[in-house]
Amino acid sequence: TALTGSVEIPVPEYFNGTIRLLAVAVGGDKLGFASSQSIAQQDFVIEPQLPYFVSPGDEFEVGATVANTVVGSGADVQLAIKVIPPESFEALETKPILLTVPEGQDQSFRVRMKAGSLPGEQEIRFVAEGIGKITGASETISVRPAHPFRTSLQTGIYRPDKDGDNAEKHLSPTRTLYPQLRRVTASISQSPLSLGRALMGYLKEYPYGCTEQLVSVAFPAVIFGTNEDFGLSNEDVKRFTSRAFQVLSARQLADGSFAMWDGMYESDPLFSVYATHFLLEGSKRQLEIPTIVLERATKWVKDFSAEPKYELPLQLAKAYALYLQTQSGTVVSKEALAFQQDLDRQWGTDWRESAIALFLAGAFSSMKMDEQAKALLKAPPEVWKGDAPWPLSDAALYGAIYSWISSKHFSADTWLSPLDTVIPLERMIRDKSLYSFNASFAILGLSAAAERMPELQSKALRIAAETASKETLPLEVLGKTLLAASVPESAAHLQFSGEAGKIFFFGLEESGFDSDTPQPIAAGVSLHRELKNGAGEMKAAFSLNEKVEVTLFLKAEKGANQVAVVELIPGGFEVDLSDEGLANRRSLHE
Template identity: 25%
Template sequence: QFDIEIPQFSGEIRLMAVAYKGNQFGSQGTTMTVADPIVLSSSLPRFLSPGDTVNMPVTVTNTTAKGGTASATLKVSGPLQVVGNATQQLSMAANSESRALFRVAASEAIGIGNIQLEVKGHGETFSESNEISIRPSAPLQVLTGSGTVTGAGKTAINIPLSDFLPNTSSYKLVISRNPALQLGRQLRYLVQYPYGCTEQIVSSAFAQLYFGDIAEQLYGRSSTAAGMRANANYNVTEAIRKVKLRQLYNGGLALWEGEGSEHWWTSVYATHFLIEASRAGFDVDKKLLDGLLIYINAKLKNKQTVNYYYNQKQQKKIAPKEIAYGLYVLALADRANISVMNYYKANLSLLSLDSRYLLSAAYAIGGDKTKFRELLPGSFSGEVADTETGGSFSSPIRDEAIALNALLEVDPANTQIGVMAKHVSDQLKQRSWFNTQESSFSLLALGKLARAASKSTVTGEVQVNGKAVANIGAQVVQLDNRQLNGNNISLVTKGEGQLFYFWESEGISASGSFKEEDNFLKVRKRFFDRSGNLMNGQSFRQNDLIIVELALEKSYSGSVENIVITDMLPAGFEIENPRTREIPGMDWIKNAGVPVSLDVRDDRINLFVDLHNNRQVYYYAVRAVTP
């Protein structure tokens, strides 16, 4: 006789016994039905949003040969409440089913709700428990700010917290003498970037090679999964692992997992990161690095040119920017390709402005200071690249930042550095959004410069409502909402030099409001039935198959690459198939685009696409499951 623990389950299970003696063995199997006298089956959506109300049908199956009555009671906890009667009486015939219908509403809060169903009948109590997440209908909003305090004085800091749901709101304040803290917004953007192409993975880890201490002060260090995201050593090691998994047969790296072709710029960029990681003491597989260096050298053999657009209306043929960057990275790896360097030295007209800085730096790293000074442009001016969303990801900020970073590597006392640093810093202040290349190289360049210049002796204290909550000195000070416990915050300082602070507040909008706008790109959504008929209403029948059309349009010429479309599902919908071509009867879909990559989750779908046409359309299928 054996006792076997079985989780909450109704149905048929298979039992098997195996016996052996010496060289002989045998087995015997049978089935067993597992069922309570009363079996419960309820239906819920995968998630709810604040304010949603859902019907919860409950099927009560009487598996016995006698009839009777039963009482069904629904209990909820967390951000949930029962709408209407929480208890219903049911009549049960022998060997038959009865049905109860409850209504459950989500409160204006975020969290995990628990639903407990109890049915009393035949002198016993039967129960079923379910958890459901209440997730926001609007995305997480993050607000950041930073500032500088000079010498003695009192500075008030206001951290905005309005319109956030109470249990989703959090904020923090970080204070340091380190000027790199001014770049906290860029560092936060890189550390917490949500998507995972190879370029983005490397950008996130690259900055943490140099500023891991600041990253951990901003976002904490712990052994939990969330805390590990901010652990600089973990992030760098994980990035190295992921880079290795995406290496192809020719040594290059795919931009996305599973792709069969390499991305040239990303391969050079990742090599640069691996060289710096190895210098910082991280374990980098020699075969991985050697394969990438071989790939870069192989690409240098092709003397191709590409169209280069700059100064808004000007165009010329140049060598791809990957050429000069590849030569610079090879020099960092002590494998300078002198013959190719000399070829482009003799053909400088083939190089963009930032590429000339990289080529001159490659000579300096190789020990040829004469050619470095000969090739180095007199200033970073006269040429402003048009922004690229693919290829080499060129942009005015990225190009000047990568040139500044190379110049700091080989000639940190160069008189151009101050002018270039101010120019990059000014450009960063003019915009609120940056791509990962701009954030990464500006952080690398300006962060290195800022650390070298820091000589502050400022001390003081942090006050909330006039009371001191922390002392300010040489160490970084980090305070969260529990320690601050209010928003009447002041920094009272004394001494000489500068003190830098960075604040961040985040939460879910209580009203669900957010800014809607078209900014050169436009996304529109429509619903169709399985026959291709447009569905104009807002009501859908349970079990309907619905085809979702997402149309992406651009309002200017040229391609836009690396776009992410996130489509949030309403509660009660579940993704049936993200690829409509696999569904019978979809012949009416003639213009479907194919995304570069897909990320399918319970409550949303993320499409990663490149927009080469004026309008591209994508489809996926959902089913209306729970009303």
């Protein structure tokens, strides 16, 4: 039976080339096909050339190569070129662009532009017109903020014993953010989990991917599960936990410990114990964890804790490993007592001021060895005096571990009040001593402390925004025990209020891209950059066709840990991944 018909498929204006057409017919006992091809091309083929991305205010060049494919047009074809920038861009060259493009040949041109302040994808239009014909082509360029996405936190506590009856507190947003991807949230609660929500907001946007960091992001999701009050959606929980489980499966070494990055063959003992703790908590909550990974990890924890350790960081990992075994019902009393004696012989009583003592206290308490446990549980001091190597020198981490151990394993007559366990964690946020590990452990500690506090929810809790014109706007709060509100861009100040005499916790989370250049921070670490050309000469400015050697000098006033240096590459440049470029990369230590 003869059939006729047609199908129309639009060809994009950017496509110039051969289109192949295939038709296949299938009958009961026969198969037939036909093919054809056609060349689709514009009269003038325009190939735009743009940087991959630019930042607001950047001045840069765009251009294009224009080919004349009009048959019979001759050698003297004059083309008028228009470059139409997006509304937010500024054309720095306004003179007409005229090209002579003979038939079958091409010519190139370049013009300068200045990027506007609107971030996101922007379209630049190129138009070539001549000999009665007109052709256009468009290309997009990404406008990216000059500063990386980051999250900053402010928190506080209303304490009737110190603040009296004035149950009102204030915070002010400190950053001007682009509206795109801006998230500014204020929270208030009579539970310390208000601080935990702020920390979770910090972790959710954490940009790095070592084993510890991925586990730290996922750990609170395992503890809390889907919890809208806490800012954890069902999608968040699935995404964080599945990614962590996959990474742990991929990075587990032959002995059962975990490498920090893909392709590494050495593990960090402390973070390997931490990852095992994460898997055990997931197993308790009947999550679909990789069983074989957990079995191998728990065996490694047992083997590791049986070995003698003589350095404080390794001794911290061993104490953590002994504690972790007791959480699975394993009795390690003999090993824990022997380890305590070894520590006393090596360090006297100094080690008892560290997190090593806290993990041993938790282990002893779990084994009903109350006398030994109470002797090792010491509250965080008001002023941290430790000068031990990291992470034992981390006061915030000590406070987080103390809150977890004391709340989980000690009775009310032994540990501090829930408020006193939370104060060091709030101080950690206020002093900006956060990183992924202590932030995640702080959430664990806050969750444990919150379980020991009575569930009080005052209807008097309020959040209001004050604009620059002094107008007060009550904010709509959502949640049950933890109330949160989205903060409008017009807010200059925030007012948190509650019921006199009743403690409440409050926080402000600001996440996004800064539209203003943040003030430089001087906090013990300085960064200096040197730029050299291919000949090794120092320069301050480079053209797009030059090779740039970037040397970063990082200097710390004293030892610093958990430092990430993020270098943003200017638009139009890319990392040299050639054999020569990779061979020239080096790290210099002084």
